[in-house]
Amino acid sequence: MSHHLVDFIDVGYSYLDGNKAVENLNARIHHGEAVAIVGANGAGKSTMLKLLVGILMPEQGEIRLGDLPVTKKTLSIVRQTVGFTFQDPEDQLFNITVYDDVAFGPRNYGLDEKEVEKRVVSALQRVGIEHLMHRAPYKLSGGEKRAVSIATVLSMEPNVLAMDEPTAALDPRSRRRLIKLLQGFEHTKLIATHDLDLVMELCSRTIVLKDGKIEYDGPTAEIMADSQLLEQCGLEQPLMLQGCPICRQKVIVRE
Amino acid sequence: MANITQAYYKMFILDELADKKTAIHRINPVAKIIVTLIYLLFVVSYNKYDIIGLMPLFFYPVIIMSVGDIPFKPMLAGLIIAAPLVIGVGIFNPLLDRTIVSTVSGIGISAGMLSFMALLVKCCLTVLAALLLLATTGMNKIAAAMQSLHIPQIFIMQLLLTYRYISVLMGETARVYHAYTLRAPHQKGVSSKVWGSLIGLLLLRTYDRASRLYQAMKLRGFENQFFGINLDKLEKKDIIYLLGWTTFFIIVRFINIPMLFGVLVTGVIK
Numbered sequence: 001m002s003h004h005l006v007d008f009i010d011v012g013y014s015y016l017d018g019n020k021a022v023e024n025l026n027a028r029i030h031h032g033e034a035v036a037i038v039g040a041n042g043a044g045k046s047t048m049l050k051l052l053v054g055i056l057m058p059e060q061g062e063i064r065l066g067d068l069p070v071t072k073k074t075l076s077i078v079r080q081t082v083g084f085t086f087q088d089p090e091d092q093l094f095n096i097t098v099y100d101d102v103a104f105g106p107r108n109y110g111l112d113e114k115e116v117e118k119r120v121v122s123a124l125q126r127v128g129i130e131h132l133m134h135r136a137p138y139k140l141s142g143g144e145k146r147a148v149s150i151a152t153v154l155s156m157e158p159n160v161l162a163m164d165e166p167t168a169a170l171d172p173r174s175r176r177r178l179i180k181l182l183q184g185f186e187h188t189k190l191i192a193t194h195d196l197d198l199v200m201e202l203c204s205r206t207i208v209l210k211d212g213k214i215e216y217d218g219p220t221a222e223i224m225a226d227s228q229l230l231e232q233c234g235l236e237q238p239l240m241l242q243g244c245p246i247c248r249q250k251v252i253v254r255e
Numbered sequence: 256m257a258n259i260t261q262a263y264y265k266m267f268i269l270d271e272l273a274d275k276k277t278a279i280h281r282i283n284p285v286a287k288i289i290v291t292l293i294y295l296l297f298v299v300s301y302n303k304y305d306i307i308g309l310m311p312l313f314f315y316p317v318i319i320m321s322v323g324d325i326p327f328k329p330m331l332a333g334l335i336i337a338a339p340l341v342i343g344v345g346i347f348n349p350l351l352d353r354t355i356v357s358t359v360s361g362i363g364i365s366a367g368m369l370s371f372m373a374l375l376v377k378c379c380l381t382v383l384a385a386l387l388l389l390a391t392t393g394m395n396k397i398a399a400a401m402q403s404l405h406i407p408q409i410f411i412m413q414l415l416l417t418y419r420y421i422s423v424l425m426g427e428t429a430r431v432y433h434a435y436t437l438r439a440p441h442q443k444g445v446s447s448k449v450w451g452s453l454i455g456l457l458l459l460r461t462y463d464r465a466s467r468l469y470q471a472m473k474l475r476g477f478e479n480q481f482f483g484i485n486l487d488k489l490e491k492k493d494i495i496y497l498l499g500w501t502t503f504f505i506i507v508r509f510i511n512i513p514m515l516f517g518v519l520v521t522g523v524i525k
Contacts, residue, residue: 055470079474091467094419096270096395108476113485134274136267138422156475 004031005066006052006160006188012060013051021047022212025061031159034182034189036199036220039209040234045192046087048209049162052190053084065160080109083153083187087165089145093137098124098148101137105156123155127181143174150181160188167195196238200224208233266425268329269386273393279323284392284400284486286493290500291388297504298380303370304356307514309380311507315500316383323391333386334379341378345371394418399484411481420465427460 011025022044029035037045050056052063054075063070070078086092095101102123106116124130127147132140137148146166153161166182167175179201182189191203199206199220206223208216210233216223223229227237236242273280279287294315301308320327352367388397398411431453435445445453506512 053474055474075473076476079476084474086467086471088467091464092471094468094471096267096393100395104472104477105475108478108480136271138267152475 004159004188005029005064006190007064008048008051008061009064010061011048011051011058011063013047013056013058020212022051022209023060025214027207027214027217029188029190031188032186033205034191034203036203036206037190037192037209038194038196038199038206038233038235039215043209043234044212045209046164047212049084049164049190049192052162053082054078055084080156081158082160082162083156083158084162085146085149085153085164085166087168089142089149090138092149092152093145096136097133098129098135098137098140098151099133101148102151102155105152109156119155119157120151123151126154127151128177141174142169143171143177146170146174146178147181158187160190161185162190162192164192165194166191167193167198196224196235197240200238200240208235210234266422269389270393272323272325272329272390273396275324275391277323277391279319279391281492282391282496283489283493284396285403286489286497287388287392288397288400288404290497291384293501293504294384295381297508298377298384300508301373301377303373304366306369306373306376308507308511309373309376311512312380312504314503314507316380316387319387319391323387325387325390329390330383330386334382337378337382338375341374345374348374395484396486398481399486402481403486408480415481419468420461423464423468424457424461427457427464431457431460 006027006029008025008027012020012023014020025044025048027035037048039045047056051058052070054070054072057070057072065078065081068074068077068081093101095104099120102120103116106119111119120133121130124133127150129144129147129151132144132148137145140148150161150163150166161182166178170178175195175198179198182191182202189203191199193199203220205218206216206220207214208223208229215233216229224238224241230237294312298309298312316330319325320330348371349365349367352365352370354366355363356366356369357364392400394415398415401411401414402408432445435449435453436442439446
């Protein structure tokens, strides 16, 4: 069984009030790809990610992780395969110490305490916050909380990372650190964000949503150069492509 | 209400105290839970007028606090939160039971007054015991101890989730309160006109937040089961702790130590 592909096949979902959140979503994401999901507020970005991890179930179409369809019966495997981080890391941290929060997933999957410890230490090391292990999550800074929230999913060793607004409310240094961290991950990444500069640095492919439908799906460099389409979708070109307000020179995207 | 954010952070102080490494903290949580339960049973077993008999039981919280290096202030805060409930229950005792049972300096003390005082003392002792258990053990270890005592999972989860919900509720209360006061700078407190809508809003917000937390738990494999930390087996020191306190409770329950002490001090022999 291969979990390397993520397939959205004609996916549709409406909220209880009848509002169509997404419709006719079709996308195939390959192993190791970093894909940005962008769009104006209410375009359906978060819904798309929530459908992927089964917080919401599609009304129409289906989502597959390789051979595995996302259904209520497969949720346990799906959620082990896809690590999802919430927009607000506070929603994800509910234990007394960072260690317990990171250990929560592995313990629920019945791993013995030695293996749990190994995974916790390894996840904390990967995000560079091993020193916070015994701290209380509510006392951490925004950037640290975000790092812990990522560690909580890494400890479950997922193949796919789905992140909702990972840079929201982060200061520039924390944001930069997070980008570097994500650049080092070999996971398949789906990142719903408004931070188009982050998209330029991290994602080779971008899906643009407008009113719940895919308006564009292709190379990031191409869409970011199309200011007209971006504007139609309620977006603006990334700051790094808008040029310096003083000398009007455009900044070259760094490698 | 002005320090609601502080209250929110203070709420976690018991969990922080539980991280200490004193002799009391090192006792096995199972032994501590059993001792606390026995203590609670003994406290409530006293006659409703027996204030003097309850006095030696204050030794337990005092010793735990001093050996466990637990400050009194957070304990007092917990007592203040619980006090209105007990006062509500016992406030009418002095009015309903007016039989004079004793006089002190010419002032008659009614049976109702005595039973009300005894109720307050019992509240003080039981709340202190529960808070001290939390402050010397921590909620996760208490849950793990309950699990090893074969208490059904459903009760353990109820306890853990309720405990977490309190922090969600307090966090959201702080946010709503700040949002309100920032736009009502000349008001003291919250106007009674908006209480209804604010409480409604608070419930909806906490419900939403609790739902997101629950989703986060489900995403990490939570299936209404508590997989706590593994506790060590009971050691010699734990058994001594358990037996020592149980013996003490039995002695003070069946021997009136305050009276014996009084007799000793005054030198009056019947």
